[in-house]
Amino acid sequence: MFTDTVLLSATTPFSYFPIVLQLCAALGFVGLTMFATHFLGPKRKTSDKLVTFESGIEQKGNARQPVAIKYFLTAILFVLFDVEVIFFYPYAVNFRELGWDGFLAMLLFVAFFLGGFFYILKKGALKWED
């Protein structure tokens, strides 16, 4: 009776109990590992450890110089096309039901999208030689 009404029904607060257990386990694991590694692991405090790690080579100068980040623009363009595809997919699935209204809405969307793409192209996003 108890198992039926309390443990198995999905509507009582008690049905969240497994999640609470899991949460406790997750927190406990993280806490325990941090505690254990902190106290059990060996420590060597030398000044070399504070130096930036350069794969064993002695470091030369500061790495913080301006670099042309083409990755960034490429990533943005990727996100742009990705989002476009995300919107295209539900449209493709419902292509027949949406009819001409859907087609016009999609055309409008693509027009806005191409406007943005045109802008970024004119800004020289795909120009690789500086």
Added chain:
Amino acid sequence: MNELQLIPLLPFIILAMASVVTILLIAFRLSHTVIQVTGFLMMCLVVFATWYVRDTLPEEVPPLFIVDGQAALFTGVIIFCVLVIGLFSYIYFEEREENPKEYYILLFLATLGAAILTISQHFISLFIGLELLSVSLYALIAYLRNRNNAVEAGMKYLVLAALSSAFLLFGMALIYMEAGSMKFSGIAEKLPQVSSSPLFLMGLGTIVVAIGFKLALVPFHLWAADVYQGSPTPVTAFIATISKIGTFAVLLRFAQTIHLQQYPLIIAIFSVIAISSMIVGNILALRQQNLKRLLAYSSIAHFGYLLVAFLPGNEAGTEAAAFYLIAYSITLLSAFGVITLLSSREHEAETLDIYTGLIWRRPVVATILAISLFSLAGIPLTAGFLAKFFVLSAGVQQAVWLPLAVLILTSVIGLYYYLRVINTLFGTSGTADVMQKTVHPFFHVSTYITLVVLAGMLFWIGVFPGLVLQGIRLFLLLH
């Protein structure tokens, strides 16, 4: 949704088009002046469209939007502000930034976000509008990225606004869980059954956190001073006026639809927020030596005053709030306009010693600043006085005595620091004035004229408020 429902949305569609047009103009490498003028014309077109669709109001565009008189009123104020801010931006960015064009895309997008807030009647449109507003603001605040303050301010706003958005979403989720609807009217229908549920109240509470952050109410005000100081002055004006008008408009609509003010608990929460905002804002401003920070603290106090008009939840309160927002935005626009005009390429005109004896050097500009400070302090004959008066009378009708008493007492404190600045304006000038060559005489002159007109409006509204009040009533009747 059918074609007829698109008509009342016409102003918003044009507003959205403005940023697309700006993008294309930039792509074709047109000059800053062309973009500025086109943006100005597009905003005029929005005003014209609002006037054109006035007969179709009120119109509901289910499920997300409702375009009624109140929305048209607040959108009108927002568009007015962006027209003025756009004008201030020209001279400001032309002198400082080699690439000032993208600024306008972000400006129009943020304006669109605020305008969407005024017409939203659904949590989804509320969230989209708020995000459109804040995401554009992140970039706008840090636009002059070579300044240390700007990046710091942008970063602070980014982190805190993202956190407050998380609160907003969580609150929406909790309310949806209890009421089963995201539409304001749907929530209102379910309200009798759920109003005592703790989850629902928690949801409301977290939404209050997010709204309080956007309006910079105490205790969510800590970002205000740094962000006001760090952002470019036109953007500061934007945050102080448009962003807050939009957020307040959606708060007002939410409260009206679900009759928020009938719950004593909610009234208590908002009273505490209003009282603490008034006290903390005014006290923090007392010894402030930086004009932009001073205006930030004063805006905290002013939105505390505004909440007093929000507390009664009656017609008079809405009217008073609308009037207050109009008076407040004109006042702040003229104050920030003066700061923009006085700022040089290297220095923002923000420390008070720049203003020492300004009246002897540039009498017109100093007079305008003095008038706007008088209006902020609520001295009679200026719009600020009448705005405060209407707030008081709305509060008296519903007998919210404690916030009213605090309003009056803190206004007196406020008087001190506004008069301190005015006193500085009339002080003996130590620094010789370096008259800078104006590079863009046309825009300088038009900024000057705009400032004079704004100051004139402050007087005109302060002496003859009838026309404005009548307009507000006419708009508010359309619902």
